[in-house]
Amino acid sequence: MVAGPTSIGPGKERLRLWIRLLRASRTIEAELRERLKKEFDTTLPRFDVMAALYRSPEGMLMSDLSRFLLVSNGNVTGIVDRLVSEGLVTRARRNGDRRTSMVRLTEEGSKSFAAIAAAHENWVGELLGTVSEDEARRLTGMLKSFRSNWEGRE
């Protein structure tokens, strides 16, 4: 999804937009991935899961994580498995519904995430440095109105 338009037609500007959008996010994502690896020896998916859990001290179900992060159930299983084996999160079986388990950050996971998140925010600020805060607000607004047509779909 990174190639240029191959024809010109009515949706031309939208196709251009999509290609720009994709190239921008891929570029930023690649840079963040690399820094996470180099500076903290972790990955973006692990960071995503930890970020979600950090916002929910009470914990999240696997399916909550899957829905929130926009990835499949099976995917979350693997990432959480690795985080558990690293001692960063726990899976607690629940009495109420034994099909589910509550996933939470450990003390260590929480400390670890806080440090990474601080660096992460700085990196994003740096990488988007050429976008003014005001412009960022406007762009966000446009993207938000688009997203609202898709949020929570299917």
Next chain:
Amino acid sequence: MVAGPTSIGPGKERLRLWIRLLRASRTIEAELRERLKKEFDTTLPRFDVMAALYRSPEGMLMSDLSRFLLVSNGNVTGIVDRLVSEGLVTRARRNGDRRTSMVRLTEEGSKSFAAIAAAHENWVGELLGTVSEDEARRLTGMLKSFRSNWEGRE
């Protein structure tokens, strides 16, 4: 990279923007991936490679593809391998420099891509339907000015 901000600070709007950007592109990408699979039994990476080759009838080197698509060399090798085995592209050894090979769409690959690309453009038009062509132009402009600071970096 899909979680919300975990702190409020100077780069707050940029972080918000990044999260929106990422969620938007993930959502669109997931939808396109699914349709490519269902309708044409292909994948996004294959589509990307074919799109690049379609623009270059004279062919591209593996490293050209890698650079253009923003993915690693080894990655391109695997995708091209699969396209070759499907008869959609060819790898032609070159007399000039025998380290390299020219990758080209086959006749079948070219026909196949044209059909997929038409559907793809319609899908993008549909998925970005809530963004007016004019708004699309403005958004693209903003993203372009951002990208120019990164294009061809490192």
Next chain:
DNA sequence: GGCGATTATTTCAAGCTTGAAGTTTCGTAA
């Protein structure tokens, strides 16, 4: 209570992705 449908999760195969290490070929300088 029993049982079929539903829900939550895991498992699995196939493919994508990277970064590092390995192979082959090229260019060039002694």
Next chain:
DNA sequence: TTACGAAACTTCAAGCTTGAAATAATCGCC
């Protein structure tokens, strides 16, 4: 011309990702 460093590419291990199939527990209806 030979040797060495660079360039183009492939191979590989590890991890991410999906979608489909399997497992297990719960729910609702009789």
